[in-house]
Amino acid sequence: MAELLKTPLYDRQQELKTKNVSFCGWDMPIQFDGIIAEHASCREDVALFDTSHMGEFFFKGDIKTSGINEATSVNVEALAVGKCKYGFLLNEQGGVIDDLIIYRLTDDELMIVVNAATRENDFNTINSRINNATLQDKSMDYAKLDVQGPKSKATLEKYFEVDLDSLGFFSFVETKLFGNDCILSRTGYTGELGFEIYANSETSIKLWDALIADGVAPAGLGSRDILRLEMGYSLYGNDLSETITPLEANLGKFVNLKRNYFGKDALLKQKEDGLKRILMPFKTTSRRAARKDFEVYQNDKKVGFVTSGAFSPILNVGVGLAMVDTDSFDETQSMELRDKRSSIEANVASLPFITK
Amino acid sequence: MKKYSESHEWVEVEGDIANVGISSYAVEQLGDITFMELPEVDSEFSKGDSVAFVESVKAASDIYTPISGSITEVNELLIDAPETMNEDAEGTFIFKLKVSDMGEIDALMSQEQYDEYKETL
Numbered sequence: 001m002a003e004l005l006k007t008p009l010y011d012r013q014q015e016l017k018t019k020n021v022s023f024c025g026w027d028m029p030i031q032f033d034g035i036i037a038e039h040a041s042c043r044e045d046v047a048l049f050d051t052s053h054m055g056e057f058f059f060k061g062d063i064k065t066s067g068i069n070e071a072t073s074v075n076v077e078a079l080a081v082g083k084c085k086y087g088f089l090l091n092e093q094g095g096v097i098d099d100l101i102i103y104r105l106t107d108d109e110l111m112i113v114v115n116a117a118t119r120e121n122d123f124n125t126i127n128s129r130i131n132n133a134t135l136q137d138k139s140m141d142y143a144k145l146d147v148q149g150p151k152s153k154a155t156l157e158k159y160f161e162v163d164l165d166s167l168g169f170f171s172f173v174e175t176k177l178f179g180n181d182c183i184l185s186r187t188g189y190t191g192e193l194g195f196e197i198y199a200n201s202e203t204s205i206k207l208w209d210a211l212i213a214d215g216v217a218p219a220g221l222g223s224r225d226i227l228r229l230e231m232g233y234s235l236y237g238n239d240l241s242e243t244i245t246p247l248e249a250n251l252g253k254f255v256n257l258k259r260n261y262f263g264k265d266a267l268l269k270q271k272e273d274g275l276k277r278i279l280m281p282f283k284t285t286s287r288r289a290a291r292k293d294f295e296v297y298q299n300d301k302k303v304g305f306v307t308s309g310a311f312s313p314i315l316n317v318g319v320g321l322a323m324v325d326t327d328s329f330d331e332t333q334s335m336e337l338r339d340k341r342s343s344i345e346a347n348v349a350s351l352p353f354i355t356k
Numbered sequence: 357m358k359k360y361s362e363s364h365e366w367v368e369v370e371g372d373i374a375n376v377g378i379s380s381y382a383v384e385q386l387g388d389i390t391f392m393e394l395p396e397v398d399s400e401f402s403k404g405d406s407v408a409f410v411e412s413v414k415a416a417s418d419i420y421t422p423i424s425g426s427i428t429e430v431n432e433l434l435i436d437a438p439e440t441m442n443e444d445a446e447g448t449f450i451f452k453l454k455v456s457d458m459g460e461i462d463a464l465m466s467q468e469q470y471d472e473y474k475e476t477l
Contacts, residue, residue: 035413036388311390
């Protein structure tokens with residue numbers, strides 16, 4: 001097996017009490033002090049996540065004529081400079097090659113942020129869909145730190161010249177951090193007030209050290225997964241894949257079917273034909289959590305499978321998402337989530353699981 | 357004196373009753389514990405049987421009894437507060453068992469042997 005990649009923060013993290021896991025080719029911390037403690041830090045205070053494994057592509061070219069506006073579901077042309085938008089890179093069947101966020105840096109420049117596992121294929125796919133434009137993969141030049149939680153703004157204020165209050169949700173600014181360039185984005189994967197900071201290794205290490213010295217709790221991928229699931233945010237590889245469309249993933253609000261882009265025709269047809277399956281949020285009736293690949297049963301008939309599941313420390317029950325067959329699934333009835341060992345009772349819930 | 361099994365349960369005997377829990381090493385591996393399924397009192401188990409079940413934020417795992425016997429008591433506190441396991445794994449019993457074969461206790465590892473065993477994992 002190829003050696004795992006390490007983020008610039010790896011050595012700093014090893015100085016702390018950390019447990020690491022192999023994640024999409026990267027050696028990443030799954031937890032520091034504990035997943036539930038880190039979850040609480042983020043929900044009640046502020047937490048620091050290293051998400052440097054994410055990929056960053058930089059596009060330069062004419063938005064209208066290069067093909068970039070049709071390469072993904074994001075209508076870049078309608079995106080103002082200083083704003084970013086969530087969307088999908090789709091295959092011709094409408095399946096999701098990746099979910100991503102596109103940042104409008106200038107009139108003719110974009111940053112495209114993608115998942116680590118799909119980075120290479122994303123790059124090649126986008127590149128094959130554009131002409132007379134350049135696309136560069138600068139993932140290894142950029143580290144990324146997420147500072148998330150109700151106190152994130154108060155924590156970060158002293159490090160930036162810009163007024164953080166002026167940054168609306170899904171807005172960003174190119175600014176300075178310790179004298180170096182960075183992108184400060186009012187985005188996140190937790191549902192809390194939060195910021196994502198894209199900067200080079202040296203700057204990111206300085207920020208990591210400063211925030212740890214400030215007492216900000218470092219948090220790993222374990223708590224991040226619970227935080228995102230409590231909000232109902234999709235995780236690529238679980239809730240989204242090449243065989244799951246955004247409509248099936250219940251993310252129709254993020255795809256405009258009146259615009260043209262790769263995969264859109266398939267989505268339109270799927271909508272016209274009616275969805276055969278859809279991602280359904282569920283809550284268990286106990287502290288038990290179903291996990292990915294548990295099977296969903298109603299009246300002893302298999303009607304779907306779990307794509308994500310976790311224990312919610314806020315709700316004290318299991319929460320999750322299940323892909324269910326629209327023909328056979330009855331939303332008004334409870335369901336059993338089964339694996340070889342367990343059978344867990346659950347009911348349909350609405351998103352987000354927690355009210356913010 | 358505590359004895360340990362290769363599947364990371366600990367056993368502490370008082371008279372003919374054995375307190376059984378899981379080691380702090382095992383709890384550390386599981387992470388925050390969120391759910392415990394406990395056996396029924398008076399049920400009989402043989403050494404190696406799955407007796408209880410634990411779910412954590414990261415994983416789910418069976419808990420096996422390292423000795424044979426019948427259940428005399430379960431720690432009901434763990435149903436509503438399974439996180440007690442994270443706070444004090446070695447001081448929190450999961451179930452008590454009336455030991456049917458004291459010889460099985462002798463076959464378990466001492467603290468020192470268990471520490472050496474963990475090093476090999």
